[in-house]
Amino acid sequence: MLFALIALGACGRSDHLGKPPSFTPTAASPETTAMVDPGLPIAIIEERPVDRASLWSGTRASLLGDRRAVVRGDILTVVIEIDEEAEISNSTDRRRNGSESLNIPNLAGIPQRLDRELPEGATSADLVGLNSASSSGGDGSVTRSEKLTLRVAATVIDVLPNGVLAISGSQELRVNFELRELLVTGYVRPADISRQNEITYDKIASARVSYGGRGQITDVQQPRIGQQVLDAVLPF
Known part of the structure; x- marks a missing residue:
């Protein structure tokens, strides 16, 4: 078991032992597949000879043409600007006191007979007495404060039957022996894409944004495999 844990921990670091971490291959990525196989062609407006001398010809290649992403394989820019703060505070205080007493001065002479059997100073006048008190408090x-500003190019990997675009983008930046990764996926409406072919993250449905990395610094910051296993199985 010990050797298995050691081997498992070494597998995650074998990519960057003594060398910088390797980039993720892009040959088999969803973006490359979408660009190589763009799917069904869109209708192309036939260019007339008179349109060649015009700044506006109705095609995407013209000077004033609409170059926003619309088909599979197109590229658009995702702008991620997160600056959020949240603060929640709760305080509760509860107190309760209770007191109960029960005495039976006359019950077929039983209390009087009982008093004769009781030790000196004891009496059955107050047969039962209860007191309770409880209190609870909580704070x-x-x-939370989050701030993140990123820009990443994403590719349209699919066009859904209702016209919504499925996008996926990735970006990797390596500095010395640390590799930073930015991944974004989701669904966008073509109408939400700006004329600059950009879309903000708050207009992406089912947005999944990941910003992390791998390398020597990340390895040092992560607990060891054995410590993670103990944290998961120990009940205290």
Whole structure:
């Protein structure tokens, strides 16, 4: 078991032992597949001879043509600007006191007979007495601040039957022995794409944004495999 854990921990670092981490191959990525096989062709407006001398010919290749992503294989820019803060504070306080007493001065002479059997100073006048007190208090607070500004090029990997575009984008940046990865996927409406062929992250449905990395610094920041296993199985 020990050797298996050691081998498992080494597998994740074997890519960058003594060398920078390798880039992810792009040959088999969804973006490359969409560009190589763009799917069904779109209708192309036939260019007339008179249109060749005009700045506007109705085609995407013209000077004023609409170059926004619309078909599979097209590229658009995703703008991720997150600047959010959240603060929640709760406080509760609850108290309760209770007191109960029960006495039976006359019950067929039983209390009087009982008093004769009781030790000196004891009496059955107050047969039962109960007191209770309870209190509870709680305080909780949550403070969160996030700020992220990124731009990444994404590719239209599919066009759904209702015209919505499925996009996927990835970006990798390697500095010395640390590789930073940015991944984004989701669904966008063509109408939400700006004239600059850009779309903000808040207009992407089912958006999945990942910003992380791998390399020597990330390895040092992560707990060891054995520690993670113990954290998962130990009940205390």
